[in-house]
Amino acid sequence: MKIDRTELYGGRALLLVLMTITILPFISIFMTALHPSGTVPRGLEWPADPQWGNFIEAFNVANMTALLGSSVYIVIAVVPISLIISTMAGFAIGQLRIPGSRILLALFVFGLTLPFGGIIVPLYYLERALGIYNTRLAVVLPLIGLYMPFAVFWMRAHFVNMPTEISEAARVDGSTLWDLFWRIHLPLARAPMASLGILMSVWTWNQFLLALVLVEDPTERTMAGALGAFQGHYATNVPLLCAGTILILLPTLVVFVLFQRQIISALLQGSVKG
Amino acid sequence: MNSRRPPFAGGRWEHVVGWLFVIPALVMYGAFVLLPLLMSVQYSFVRWNGFGPMTWVGLDNYIRVLEDPDLLGTIFNSLRLVVFFSFIPVSLGLVIASIMHRTATGRYGALARTVLFLPQVIPLVAAGIIWGRLLSLPGLVNEILRAIGLDDVTRAWLGDFDWALPAVGFIGVWVLLGFCTVLLSTAMTKLDPSLFESARIDGASWFTEFIRITVPLLRNEIGVCLTVTVIAALAAFDIVYVSTAGGPGNSTAVPGIQIYILAFTEQRIGPASALAVMLTALVLIVILPFQRLNREA
Numbered sequence: 264m265k266i267d268r269t270e271l272y273g274g275r276a277l278l279l280v281l282m283t284i285t286i287l288p289f290i291s292i293f294m295t296a297l298h299p300s301g302t303v304p305r306g307l308e309w310p311a312d313p314q315w316g317n318f319i320e321a322f323n324v325a326n327m328t329a330l331l332g333s334s335v336y337i338v339i340a341v342v343p344i345s346l347i348i349s350t351m352a353g354f355a356i357g358q359l360r361i362p363g364s365r366i367l368l369a370l371f372v373f374g375l376t377l378p379f380g381g382i383i384v385p386l387y388y389l390e391r392a393l394g395i396y397n398t399r400l401a402v403v404l405p406l407i408g409l410y411m412p413f414a415v416f417w418m419r420a421h422f423v424n425m426p427t428e429i430s431e432a433a434r435v436d437g438s439t440l441w442d443l444f445w446r447i448h449l450p451l452a453r454a455p456m457a458s459l460g461i462l463m464s465v466w467t468w469n470q471f472l473l474a475l476v477l478v479e480d481p482t483e484r485t486m487a488g489a490l491g492a493f494q495g496h497y498a499t500n501v502p503l504l505c506a507g508t509i510l511i512l513l514p515t516l517v518v519f520v521l522f523q524r525q526i527i528s529a530l531l532q533g534s535v536k537g
Numbered sequence: 538m539n540s541r542r543p544p545f546a547g548g549r550w551e552h553v554v555g556w557l558f559v560i561p562a563l564v565m566y567g568a569f570v571l572l573p574l575l576m577s578v579q580y581s582f583v584r585w586n587g588f589g590p591m592t593w594v595g596l597d598n599y600i601r602v603l604e605d606p607d608l609l610g611t612i613f614n615s616l617r618l619v620v621f622f623s624f625i626p627v628s629l630g631l632v633i634a635s636i637m638h639r640t641a642t643g644r645y646g647a648l649a650r651t652v653l654f655l656p657q658v659i660p661l662v663a664a665g666i667i668w669g670r671l672l673s674l675p676g677l678v679n680e681i682l683r684a685i686g687l688d689d690v691t692r693a694w695l696g697d698f699d700w701a702l703p704a705v706g707f708i709g710v711w712v713l714l715g716f717c718t719v720l721l722s723t724a725m726t727k728l729d730p731s732l733f734e735s736a737r738i739d740g741a742s743w744f745t746e747f748i749r750i751t752v753p754l755l756r757n758e759i760g761v762c763l764t765v766t767v768i769a770a771l772a773a774f775d776i777v778y779v780s781t782a783g784g785p786g787n788s789t790a791v792p793g794i795q796i797y798i799l800a801f802t803e804q805r806i807g808p809a810s811a812l813a814v815m816l817t818a819l820v821l822i823v824i825l826p827f828q829r830l831n832r833e834a
Contacts (some may be wrong), residue, residue: 270743273732274640277809280582281633282652283714287668290657291677293668306677361555367563374570378772380793381817384800385576386811387585408569411562441553469660472793475741476801487660487775495668501670510664510770519658527654531720534765 266294284426296321296505302502314502321506324497328488329482337485338467340403345410346460350452352411353499354444358425369421373414379472387476402485405469410463417533421455422448458529460521465515486511554756554795574817576700580810587804598811606793607787608812614702614820615771615791619823621706622770628760630717635751638725638733653715661712665779668697668708672780695781699703701789708776713769717762724758725751745759760827767827771820792816 291306297313298304298318303311321327353373356364369429386405390396395404425448433443467485481492490511519526574689580597583591633653639644658662672694679691694704704826732754736746752759774793777783783790785797792812799809 271640272638275645276631277636278641278649279646282649285652285711287677288671288711291671292667295617303675305675306671306680310667317800348561348565351558355555355558359551359555359558361552361559361613363556367559371562371566374566376768377570377574378768378793378816378820378822380572380772380774380796381577381813384796384806384813385573385580387800389569389576389581404565405569408565408567411566412571414560415566434612439780440551440558444558465658469662471660471662471778473798477795479717487777487831490662490666491779494662504666508663508666512659515658515660516655519655523651523654527650527719527723530657530716531723534761 269525279351281481286398290349292505296502296509299454299501300503306366315343317502317506318474318510321503321510325489325493325507325510325537326482328509330484332488333489334468334486337399337402338407338464340399340441341406341467341488342463344415345407345463346456346520348407349411349414349459350418350449350456351444352415353420354448354452356415357422357438358430359446368416371412371415374409375416378411379409383472383476387471390477394479397479399478399483399485402488405473410466411472413533414459414463417459417529419453419454420456420532425451455529458525461525462529462533465518465526481503486514557775577810577813577817580806581814583807584644586605586808587806588801593806594711598807599815601813602811604687605789605808608799608808610787611792611795611812612775612815614789614818615773615816617683617702618709618773618791619767620772621703622709622773623763623766625706625710626713626717626766627759630714630721630758630762631752632747633714633718633754634722635743635747646722654713654719656712657716658756661739661775664708664712667774668704668776669780672704684817695789696785698785698788701781705780705789708780709770709773713766719765720759720762721818724755727756731773744824763827764824767824768820771816771823781829782833792819 287307294307294309295304296317297315298308298310298317299312299314300317330415352367356363356367361367368487387396390401390405395401429447429451432445433447438446468486470485471487474484475491478484479490481489484492490508493507494504495509580594582593584594585591637649641649653723660784673679674691678694682688682691692700694700697704728750732750735745736750737802741749771791772793773791774797777789777791778793778797781789783794792815796809796813796816799805
């Protein structure tokens with residue numbers, strides 16, 4: 264290999280610059296969050312007297328206990344249901360190849376392109392009519408629907424690559440379709456399901472528009488939705504806003520660090536197959 | 538594509554049961570995505586304030602959107618955002634991925650991938666708030682500019698009529714660059730290494746390698762990056778809502794923001810829905826060519 268030293272170090276230095284640009288914003292708001300409440304600190308300045316209490320204050324002011332409860336509730340309501348129904352659909356389309364599979368797949372793939380803004384207005388009136396507006400269900404039900412394109416597509420990609428011999432062998436043994444799915448294929452699909460589950464959890468946590476429009480009470484929203492309300496109230500108190508922002512994005516960073524491989528591979532493969 | 542015989546061909550009953558497996562997903566998708574989409578189309582042809590009776594007005598709402606510079610302008614703004622959300626991250630991502638491939642293959646490359654991916658996992662709202670702060674008058678960006686002697690260019694970036702849109706676009710670059718870089722660099726590691734080796738034995742420069750090998754072989758992944766990022770640009774809402782709310786004036790208003798304002802603060806459901814339908818169609822029209830790029834590869 265002929266790569267000279269100048270290029271080698273130049274390339275690495277460039278990466279270092281890019282990493283700095285990526286990280287610096289986090290450091291800047293972290294430092295800002297430690298300044299006395301109500302001040303307007305400079306961009307990068309370690310405070311003389313770090314106000315760690317800002318995090319506690321932001322936690323209390325934003326009613327974070329209620330928020331955490333609400334977000335966890337929404338994630339728990341959305342993710343398992345989405346997982347199971349998308350896996351079933353992916354199984355039928357990718358493994359059973361039921362008649363109409365191609366059209367079904369195209370119908371779901373179409374949804375991948377759909378901007379949320381394209382349906383948010385009718386969703387609002389639909390939910391008023393259904394009587395679920397301003398409840399957690401107002402976010403839960405549309406999210407399940409909105410995840411179906413990616414989720415079905417992702418699970419179908421797994422099932423289409425599973426050898427059909429497995430199903431044929433089970434059929435010879437006389438097992439029912441449900442047994443075939445539940446006993447044989449579901450355990451084999453654990454890995455793609457796990458990636459999908461992690462991804463949908465993060466997306467749910469980060470969901471903003473639906474929460475903003477469909478739930479008036481910030482404490483019934485997702486974390487990101489509540490952050491929007493928090494910003495409205497504390498736009499002038501910069502350190503407190505930064506502290507609140509850090510509290511809300513911290514869990515996503517923790518999940519990312521823990522499940523980095525699954526998240527990256529799911530996002531990349533999911534979009535490549537799309 | 539795949540012509541293997543389906544395992545359950547034959548039994549009609551089994552096809553029926555097979556369909557039952559799709560029904561739950563289809564019902565949720567139909568009820569909360571497809572139905573609202575059809576309702577958007579319906580609303581786009583009526584005059585309605587949200588609770589009174591609906592009046593059929595034909596194409597009036599569409600004409601209104603096309604004639605009102607404030608409404609039509611949102612579509613142009615979002616097309617301008619495509620440059621930042623899509624072209625810059627994809628082209629820069631390609632360059633970075635190929636540099637990574639030549640100079641940082643081991644742990645350093647893995648670390649860089651992790652770090653660059655970070656902005657992709659945090660809530661977009663948080664990214665908007667963070668950059669809202671950094672781009673403000675006393676923020677980090679201006680501080681750095683002053684430090685390198687560029688006092689004259691410092692400004693409240695998001696409050697400036699000319700600079701607000703590029704500033705919002707820059708936030709998009711920050712969020713999406715990592716995604717594109719990681720996707721493209723992962724794809725590069727899967728390419729046949731002998732291609733690069735023989736090029737390098739011949740002493741090929743980075744640029745030759747980039748133009749002759751990297752770009753043509755990653756055509757598929759480039760198409761994917763373009764698709765994902767163009768959708769992110771046209772459907773942008775969170776970042777804009779939080780950082781500028783469409784202002785100053787209408788300089789950063791995108792369709793998502795305008796739909797929200799029309800429907801929920803002005804109670805003009807008709808124009809809001811016409812814009813929503815146009816936005817949906819626009820996304821489809823813009824990303825369709827990239828799908829061809831995929832297929833040819």
